[in-house]
Amino acid sequence: MILEGPNFYDDAAIFDNYMKRRERADTPNDTLELPIVEELLGSPAxxxxxxxxxxxxxxxxKLLGREASSYIGVDGSENMIRAAQENLSGTAGIAMRMKLxxxxxxxxxxxxxxxxxxLHYIEDLTHTLREVAKSLKQNGLFVFSVEHPVITSSDLASKESGLRQNWTVDDYFNAGPRVTSWMGGSVVKHHRAVEDYFAAVRAAGLQVESLREARPRRENFSDEALFLRRKRIPLFLIIAARKPTRTDA
Ligand SMILES: C[S@@+](CC[C@H](N)C(=O)[O-])C[C@H]1O[C@@H](n2cnc3c(N)ncnc32)[C@H](O)[C@@H]1O
Structure with missing residues (x-):
């Protein structure tokens, strides 16, 4: 069965696999994505x-532990929101179930x-990005990460057995849904070129400040071989964009 967005994470076996995978040492999230997101967001205080x-x-x-004033998390998955409410209990943070x-x-x-x-689970980013721009205070910052477009456009055949050794990118400029096998299920991810993300953020009225590809840094890895492997291909695209103050507009 092919699942979309939050429904994918509401499959019990897939949710279990995903949560276990996130506990491993040196996950791409911990070694590549999170350090750049945190750098671009700056101090949460x-x-x-x-x-x-x-x-x-x-x-x-984590953000509240570093003196963020408030935190509201939104997610479409029932499993995820239940976990978020548990994790946030005893903090000032709130988690709400809603599709973007x-x-x-x-x-x-x-x-x-x-x-x-x-955002790579969302078919049309226009509404979501407009809501983001509306909800930001002037000079506020939006930071997002997505699976890198060379990954969302690389074909499944190059992924089939064991540790992946090649990535065949194809139909790169054809934005749209691609079905991929992941975490023991089949899921739809919406591919876009790097320039499509850039243009969508600008179209929402935000000013792009940084575009990063989560270049690996040795100090974030406990394993040298994994560090070298992560230098082969980018896994994430991360963009920071600011809401202009009225005088900038
Ligand atoms: C790969 S997980 C990332 C979770 C978290 N941001 C992190 O980095 O640890 C993707 C999350 O997006 C949620 N999601 C996917 N499509 C969504 C949609 N259309 N509306 C709301 N949430 C969605 C899923 O339920 C899942 O929790």
Whole structure:
């Protein structure tokens, strides 16, 4: 069965696999994606956070532990929201179940919006990005990560057995859904070229400040061989964009 977005994470076996995978040492999330997201967001102290596709909410626990003023996580998966509510219990953080396609956010409420590894599940980013721009305070910052477009456009045949040794990128400029086998299931991820993400963020009225590809840093890895492997191909694209102040507009 091919699953989409939050429904994928609401399959019990897939959810279990995903959570176990995230506990491993040197995951790509911990070694590559998170360090860049944190660098681009800057100090969380005193910031009001909205976290889209918040998953199990552990990012929120970390942000609040570093003096973020507030944290609201939104996710479409029942399993994820249950885990997020558990993880956030005893903190000031809140987790709410909602699909990003249905967002209707309060204007000028947040100084930081994050969306880590969720936007490649969304078919049309227009509504979500407009809501992000609306919900940011002036000068507020939006940081998101997605699976890198060379990964969402590389074919499944090159992934079939064991540790992947080659990545065949094809139909790169054809944005659209691609079905992939992952975590023991089949899931739809929406491929876009790097320039499509860049243009979509600008079209929402945000100013792109940084574009990063999570270049591996030796100090983030306990294993030299894995560090060398991670230098072969980019796994993540990360963009930071700011809501202009009125005088910038
Ligand atoms: C790869 S996980 C990332 C979780 C978390 N941001 C992290 O980095 O640990 C993707 C998350 O996006 C959520 N998601 C996917 N599509 C969504 C949608 N259309 N609306 C809301 N959440 C969605 C999933 O339920 C899942 O929790």
């Amino acid at each position: 005193g910031q009001d956070f909205l976290d889209l596709g918040c998953g199990d909410g552990r990012f929120g626990v 396609e249905a967002l209707d956010l309060q204007a000028a409420k947040y100084s930081r919006v994050s969306a880590r590894l969720v």
